[in-house]
Amino acid sequence: MRITAIFTACLFSMTPIAMADSPPVALVIHGGAGTILKKNITPAQRQEYHRALKEAVRKGHNILTEGGSSEDAVIAAITSMEDSPLFNAGHGAVLNHRGEVELDASMMRGSDRNAGAIAGVKSVKNPILAAREVLNNSPHVFLSGEGAETFAQERQLTRVDNSYFITERRQKQLERIQREEQQTLDDRAGTVGAVALDAMGNITAATSTGGMSNKRFGRVGDVPIIGAGTYADNRSCGISATGHGEYFIRAVVAFNICSQSRLLDIPLQQAADNVVQRELVEMGGDGGIIGLSPSGDVVISFNSAGMYRAWIDADGNEHSAIFKEDE
Numbered sequence: 001m002r003i004t005a006i007f008t009a010c011l012f013s014m015t016p017i018a019m020a021d022s023p024p025v026a027l028v029i030h031g032g033a034g035t036i037l038k039k040n041i042t043p044a045q046r047q048e049y050h051r052a053l054k055e056a057v058r059k060g061h062n063i064l065t066e067g068g069s070s071e072d073a074v075i076a077a078i079t080s081m082e083d084s085p086l087f088n089a090g091h092g093a094v095l096n097h098r099g100e101v102e103l104d105a106s107m108m109r110g111s112d113r114n115a116g117a118i119a120g121v122k123s124v125k126n127p128i129l130a131a132r133e134v135l136n137n138s139p140h141v142f143l144s145g146e147g148a149e150t151f152a153q154e155r156q157l158t159r160v161d162n163s164y165f166i167t168e169r170r171q172k173q174l175e176r177i178q179r180e181e182q183q184t185l186d187d188r189a190g191t192v193g194a195v196a197l198d199a200m201g202n203i204t205a206a207t208s209t210g211g212m213s214n215k216r217f218g219r220v221g222d223v224p225i226i227g228a229g230t231y232a233d234n235r236s237c238g239i240s241a242t243g244h245g246e247y248f249i250r251a252v253v254a255f256n257i258c259s260q261s262r263l264l265d266i267p268l269q270q271a272a273d274n275v276v277q278r279e280l281v282e283m284g285g286d287g288g289i290i291g292l293s294p295s296g297d298v299v300i301s302f303n304s305a306g307m308y309r310a311w312i313d314a315d316g317n318e319h320s321a322i323f324k325e326d327e
Contacts, residue, residue: 177213
């Protein structure tokens with residue numbers, strides 16, 4: 001009896017230590033960056049964005065706390081935002097010059113650095129699911145247009161009429177741009193992304209967008225280009241980007257940040273600021289990134305007026321923000 005009691009006491013005394021040593025999990029998301037000014041957003045609209053961001057980050061984080069994979073976590077977070085009319089992804093995405101919605105998405109797994117991406121799809125309800133199918137069930141990395149649509153159909157993904165994605169807000173936005181022949185930085189805002197770290201130490205990054213309003217000629221931005229808009233490597237970081245895609249492609253932003261962090265052996269935040277606050281600014285590019293380090297450190301850097309973002313860090317602290325002063 002005495003031995004049993006001692007063993008039981010030791011067992012209970014060890015429990016907090018085991019919990020303290022449990023691997024960290026973390027999730028960070030964004031809903032786009034641009035000229036997001038307080039004067040242009042009502043308190044009610046701000047509340048609506050905060051609600052949507054928190055709902056998405058909690059859906060993904062719940063999967064992580066239940067022992068799920070970072071892959072499943074980013075899918076849960078991004079599909080939540082794709083289904084919301086607030087963001088430039090899925091339902092509520094911007095319209096091209098012809099008044100249609102064309103969607104791009106990508107996903108990368110840091111454990112084996114495999115990736116999947118799709119571009120120019122018009123009928124896949126949740127484009128991020130198509131990117132995941134490419135990652136896991138295709139010998140290719142990047143599918144576009146009709147081929148991506150066919151692949152999504154073969155993988156039995158939910159497909160919808162293009163009208164499903166179109167909202168009155170985006171129709172008015174396109175009419176204004178075409179009438180004024182001028183696009184504002186905020187007309188590109190709303191791209192969504194997520195980066196997750198699971199209890200196995202695996203990082204996954206993913207991004208989804210409708211691209212640029214009034215885009216023509218089959219334009220494709222940085223989101224589906226691995227290394228530009230999305231990158232993940234368990235050795236260094238996971239990154240999801242949002243902003244003026246042409247500049248993010250030229251600066252290979254996501255890969256650039258991860259490489260600087262690993263090869264120069266500098267903090268991830270420093271690497272992110274090197275690229276976003278210096279290289280992009282020197283080139284004339286605006287936007288930002290979210291990221292996670294292998295230890296679960298949340299990294300955010302943007303050079304625009306605002307960026308919709310939310311995160312739950314390795315200590316379980318939750319936060320959502322829109323403007324720079326919200327940090």
